[in-house]
Amino acid sequence: MAISDKLKGTLILPEGIDIPTVLDILGRGKGLAEYPKATPDQVESLDPLDMIERTDADIIAEMTYTDIKTAEPATSYIKKALRTGKHVVTSNKGPAALHYRDIQDLARKNGLQFRIEGAVMSGTPVFHLAESGLAGNAIREVKGILNGTTNFILTKMETEGMDYGPALALAQKLGYAEADPTADVEGFDALAKIVILSNVLLGGSLKTTDVPCKGISAITKADVEAAKAQGFRFKLIAHAKNDGGAVTATVSPQKLPLSDPLAGVMGAQNALSLETDLMGKITIQGAGAGKLETGFAILSDILAIHRR
């Protein structure tokens, strides 16, 4: 077993690592060098690429930050793992959004799995659902609320009559939105996710630059109220469809009728509707973010690897 962290160092212990001990060390603000070790060479400041190559683990859980422009360093780590015989699970959107087909081909060629449950809707199991419960269906179209921050802002604008600015400020105060909210409110986070869903579930080969993307920053309280008066509700909708092999996607604010299963998704929740040939529309709703939820996504992919 091994752990590598940019700030906390690297720890390799073939006989296993005691996780409560690690959490205790990290909780005290210390690095992995503090781990009580049998021999001195078991704590190292190896480059993660060397650690990935050197360990004899079966699975690498890649959980570095998302860089949606380069998908690095994650993509290099993932490819190194697959080239040296390790399955990969990740919660990182970058590699799946930019290089899904390449990485999946590399995994298949080596008889390994590349699993990404945590990259979209954290642990809400959209990929497991398509892979097991809906196996045998052709998925023709997906439509979802894939960004919790913008859904929280739109919910506050409608249910509490807030303007966009104060609703965004509240989202930032509660930790839903970052100091620079651009990636959320301009739709770029949802864009990366719909590209992943298009390529994984609909067999597309979309790039992020192929997808028209509009966020919610131009939506006013008056727009929300006018929609409500007509029986509609504004949602930031990520949509993709396979039209006879041609896969296209968009991200844009849309007025949904209240009868749409996505219209009832309130607050920071996420949801995805899948249009299938045999089962019609199936919708799954759950958390779209969170530490525990992302940790569960990683666990669920590790369990899936062991089940195969």
Next chain:
Amino acid sequence: MAISDKLKGTLILPEGIDIPTVLDILGRGKGLAEYPKATPDQVESLDPLDMIERTDADIIAEMTYTDIKTAEPATSYIKKALRTGKHVVTSNKGPAALHYRDIQDLARKNGLQFRIEGAVMSGTPVFHLAESGLAGNAIREVKGILNGTTNFILTKMETEGMDYGPALALAQKLGYAEADPTADVEGFDALAKIVILSNVLLGGSLKTTDVPCKGISAITKADVEAAKAQGFRFKLIAHAKNDGGAVTATVSPQKLPLSDPLAGVMGAQNALSLETDLMGKITIQGAGAGKLETGFAILSDILAIHRR
């Protein structure tokens, strides 16, 4: 391969049966004796129990009618299959509602699977979801809209201001409700399903007589309108929870706040919310009935057996 039907007879052909030919024969109102056969003994009027014993199939798909009082003849067919080395998939609520633990024990003892995706919400994959996507979670509570007929009636009462009687008549006219609507409107169909969910997902050993059950026949247009004015919506809710090992369930009409994911489920749709320890609340919505959907449920369980 073999087919046995009470009215259409029995057909056993070890080399396989051509399904389009069978559908053509049945479409012309004929019986399985019409199937073009190589030798005369391949069409028989065997008792289904003998057919199940005699065939060397790997899987029996049990699809007789549901008798919720006796769970027969389905339970006898299922036990015969498991005792003679065949996996079982079924869309029948009876055996799972009345004898789940017994049948599951028999399956395990013989190294076989007993799968019931079609028994609750037809092919909307609640059991697959719990088994794969949510594996690793403890499910503490489930809450669902499990009967499409009553949800259709309540939707019409709210959105079109209909009284209960005319809404029921419309449901009957459209084929959602049967001539004797008791099983739907008094909650007995939802009751059988929540007993199954309790015993499969929460580890309970409930009997149908353990579950307080109230239907929607006493709900008036005035009740629905008063709830709506307060920002609530009436739904027939099947609910079960595991409280430190004690599993209890109820079926009753409830006023849900519009923020509840189940409140947005309209028309003949079904939905189930699962409360989990790691992922919080996960809700899945989809069709609750239908020929194609039930057929898909059977297919999805057959695929699951092949994946293991």
